[in-house]
Amino acid sequence: MIERTDISRKQQKGGIAAVIVAAGRGERAGQADGPKQYRHIGGRAIIAHTLETFLSHPHIDDIVIAIHADDRELLHKAAKEHHDRITIVIGGPTRQESVRLGLLALLPNQPAKVLIHDGVRPFCDMELINRTIDTITHDQGALPALPVADTLKREAPGGIVAETVPRTGLHGAQTPQGFPFAAILAAHEQAHALGRHDFTDDASIAEWAKIPVMLVPGSPDNVKLTWARDISMADQRLKGSASGFPDVRTGNGYDVHCFEDGDHVVLCGVSIPHTRKLSGHSDADVGLHALTDALLATCGAGDIGTHFPPSDPQWKGAASRQFVEHAVKLVRERGGRIANADITLICEAPKIGPHREAIVAELSSMLGISGDRISIKASTNERLGFIGREEGIAAIVTASVIYPGEVPA
Numbered sequence: 001m002i003e004r005t006d007i008s009r010k011q012q013k014g015g016i017a018a019v020i021v022a023a024g025r026g027e028r029a030g031q032a033d034g035p036k037q038y039r040h041i042g043g044r045a046i047i048a049h050t051l052e053t054f055l056s057h058p059h060i061d062d063i064v065i066a067i068h069a070d071d072r073e074l075l076h077k078a079a080k081e082h083h084d085r086i087t088i089v090i091g092g093p094t095r096q097e098s099v100r101l102g103l104l105a106l107l108p109n110q111p112a113k114v115l116i117h118d119g120v121r122p123f124c125d126m127e128l129i130n131r132t133i134d135t136i137t138h139d140q141g142a143l144p145a146l147p148v149a150d151t152l153k154r155e156a157p158g159g160i161v162a163e164t165v166p167r168t169g170l171h172g173a174q175t176p177q178g179f180p181f182a183a184i185l186a187a188h189e190q191a192h193a194l195g196r197h198d199f200t201d202d203a204s205i206a207e208w209a210k211i212p213v214m215l216v217p218g219s220p221d222n223v224k225l226t227w228a229r230d231i232s233m234a235d236q237r238l239k240g241s242a243s244g245f246p247d248v249r250t251g252n253g254y255d256v257h258c259f260e261d262g263d264h265v266v267l268c269g270v271s272i273p274h275t276r277k278l279s280g281h282s283d284a285d286v287g288l289h290a291l292t293d294a295l296l297a298t299c300g301a302g303d304i305g306t307h308f309p310p311s312d313p314q315w316k317g318a319a320s321r322q323f324v325e326h327a328v329k330l331v332r333e334r335g336g337r338i339a340n341a342d343i344t345l346i347c348e349a350p351k352i353g354p355h356r357e358a359i360v361a362e363l364s365s366m367l368g369i370s371g372d373r374i375s376i377k378a379s380t381n382e383r384l385g386f387i388g389r390e391e392g393i394a395a396i397v398t399a400s401v402i403y404p405g406e407v408p409a
Contacts, residue, residue: 015061016133017111018054018176019102022047022075022119023068023091037119038074039231042238045078046225049122054115055085057129058364058371064105065119066091066098096199100188106181112138114184116202117176120225122234124176126368127332131216132178141179141211143203144218145171174218177202183211245407248339251297251399253290258392265393267345267352268376269321269362274350278393281310285320286395287343291363292320294341294399295327299334324366331401339400340373347393352378 022037037047047065054063064087067075076083089105091098099116106114113136117124128144135142148170156162184202187209191199199205203213225231262277268287278284292304301307308315308323331338341363345352352359360371367374381387387394 013110014112015109016059016113016115017062017064017106017109017181018060018115018117019099019106020047020050020054020063020065020117020119021091021095021098021102022050023066023071023098024095024120025068034074035068035071036225036231038071038078041122041225041231041235045074046122046231046234047075047119048078048082050117050119050124051079051082051086053122053124053126053129054117055082056370057126058361058368059133060115060129062106062109062111063087064089064102066102094197096188096191096197096205099202100185100192103181103185103188107185111181113178114181115176115178116184118224121175121222122225123219123221123223125219125221128174128219128222129176130368132176135214135216136178136180138180139183139212141177141184141203141206141213142216143177143213144174144222145215146174146218146220147171171215172218173201173203174222174224175201177213179206179211183209187211247403247405247407249298249336249401249403251294251401253293253295253297253397253399254395255286255289255293256392256394257284257286257289258386259390265350266320267355267393268343268359269319269366270355270358272350272355282308282315282318282323283320286393287345287359287397288320288324290395290397291341291343291399292323292327294397295324295331295338295401298399298401299331299336299403301327301330321362321366328367335404336401337403338367338369338373339402340369340375341367341400342375342377342398344377344379344396345393346379346381346387346395348380348383348388348390352376 025035038045041049054060066089069090087105089101092101103114113133115132132142132144148167152165152167154162154165179202184206187205190209191205206213223230225234257278257280259276260279263273264271265274265278266283266285269285278286289304296302304323307326356376359376360374363374364371386392
């Protein structure tokens, strides 16, 4: 049963969708405080943390959440601000059946790829989602997993150790697991028709249906909250990260390029028709150059010239997107999370307003953050100076990044 249809997120064929499974009762965590997906960590419900990660991903178009029939009000309280951005489905008696019903709810939109995620894995991050999405093809699924580190023992009757199991090649499966939508839906429907309800995850159904599944690196932080102790530790983790002085860093970037003969300019990754173009060793994208410097500044990694010297011929005519993506990679390697980017383009012409939506979409893709965390402003120089004489364009960028730990005393 579909309780609500998403009316605000774009719904398009061939996109990327997600099914969040949250219909379980969570008996192993105890029932005194209700189903575990609605218990609070860091002051908010577990399921709210999980949903926000997927809702903020720039490439996920549709989200279905499968819940228990008794939990409508619990979900409303936990994620009421997101109700108009998700589709709610009443799940089945098993996780497998809940996933199947969630996939069926996506059938009208026919996404190309689908991610299937446990609602009680609230620490899944953007990088893990991106790795999974990038690995899915038209005939191949993706499974985030970590190599087994513990020595494994097989138990004999009476609790005696029967043997040590070699751990070479063994991995612990995580979610989100990703698949070509049509193939995984067909596999679920086939299993349902044959009365097979014994699969413990979607990768095992894919294996049974002969859909190849590629392993991708999981994340040690992406834990499933199964026991009451898991929830308590997650709560302490979030409360701890909220205490003290969080390490929020701000970087600034400035760049300017002059005009030369041409018929378009490239600003923040978008080609805009104009009577001239910007002069530079690369594509002279003044906005992305300033953004690169701002991101590098947050982790003390030098400036754009340090990493991409204009004297190097390999960068001649290069798309500046790769400069930004390099800076983003350095930020994330240091554990940083980009909070927002504020970009001001200073020019008399061309007009930026008609292209703002396209620019935000490009930047959202490069930075891995949602459009509401990106500000694009345009200003003239009131006909003063070289900008006023329409000799060039300047850009000023401020970026905020949150790093692990806290500001030293």
